[in-house]
Amino acid sequence: MVAATTVRRRRPSRRGGPTPYVLVAPAVVLxxxxxxxxxxxxxxxxxxxxxxxxxGLGLRKEQFVGLANYxxxxxxxxxxxGLLRMLLYGVIVVPSMLGLALLFALLLDTPRVRLRAFSRIGIFLPYAVPGVIASLLWGFLYLPGVSPFRDAFELVGLPAPDFLAPGSVLFSVANIGVWGGVGFNMIVLFTALRGVPQEMYDAARIDGAGELQIALRVKIPLIMPAIIMAGIFAMISTLQVYTEPATLQPLTDTVSSTWVPLMTIYRDAFINADLHSAAAASVVLAIGTLVVSLGVLTLLQRRAFGSDR
Structure with a gap:
């Protein structure tokens, strides 16, 4: 009689030992x-x-005040x-930046474009310039005494505009942000375009579509997730604008020390030595940034799912 042998299959252990925790520990600690x-x-x-x-001794002591700082x-x-001015700044910067970045990405992705690598580097180069250096560069271009724009306008007999006037300084600051951010967003969108299969374009050309129709009806819809991601990041960066107005502040009286919320926070923390008010203002700004970002993301996702249905 041959005894039937039962082979017990050993189930793979779900425990990986301490190795995963050791690998994750540095990131968690940081x-x-x-x-x-x-x-x-x-x-x-x-x-x-x-x-x-x-x-009469005048001793200072920290006390719990609850939501009084808020x-x-x-x-x-x-x-x-400053919060309203920052929102107006974002309304100007985000559409302009994304529009130019998308335009440049589409132009660089056309089949007949020449000097693609040189053009891509040239458009991206302003992003490599530090924000303080870019603000100083444009600040001296805006100054009436040394601005070459004033000489150019006077050469053609037109009145030279004051780029640092109260009515135009917001657009001047926005120009610095757009100039520095277009290149990065262009690279993001151009990379997304290069990931689209070439067969999609070939099929559209066989159907008689021109390059403009391909760009509007094929390319832009296919890279819409990349456009949404770039838009959210651009919006978050504009809600935290500080470098450009703070650098221009010594050059003009139209930019005050509270021109944007982060400048107000800096004034309270390091000039007035009121860390508590600065902390409350920081929390308010962080919560506002989180709410706006989640709101925009939720709205875009609902529209995307609605269009899929």
Whole structure:
């Protein structure tokens, strides 16, 4: 009699041992130390304030004040004016930047374009210039005393515009942001275009579509996720604008120390030595940025799913 032998299959163990945790540990530690801890400490500072106690001694002591700092921030006219100005800045910068980036990406993706590599580097090059250097460069181009634009206008007999006037300084600052950000977004969109299969374009040309029709009806719809991603990143960067107006501030009186919210936060923290108000303003700005980003992303996703149906 031959005994039937049963072979027990050994199930693969789901436990990978300590190796995954060891590999993930450095990233988790850095995340906690440089993101979660600063956020928690900022929220902690925003709920406290420095008060003078001790009568004539004038001793300063931190006290818990709850949401009093947030109430003062939300009623601060300088902070609210800077917030509105920042939103207007974003309305100008984001569509202009994405529109130019998409235009350049589509032009570089056309079959008959020449000097593609040189043009791509030339468009991307302003992004490699640090923000402070770019702001100083454009700032001296805007200054009436040294601006070559003034000489050019006077040469043709036209009145030279004042780029740093109260009515035009917002567009001048926006121009610096657009000039520096178009190249990066162009690379993102151009990379997405290069990932589209060539058969899609060939099929459209067989159907009689021209290059403009291919760009509008084939290329742009296929790279719409990349356009949405670039738009969200551009919007977040405009909500955190600081370098351009802060660099132009010493050159003109039209840019105040509270021109945008981050400049107000800098003034409160490092000039007025009021870390608690600055922390509350930072939390308000961070929450606003998060809400706007999630709102735009949700709206775009709903429209995308609605069009798929």
């Amino acid at each position: 995340l906690v130390l440089f993101l979660l801890v600063p956020i928690g400490y900022t929220v902690y500072l925003s709920l406290r304030a420095s008060r003078v106690t001790g009568g 109430a003062s921030v939300l009623t601060d006219s300088a902070y609210l004016d």
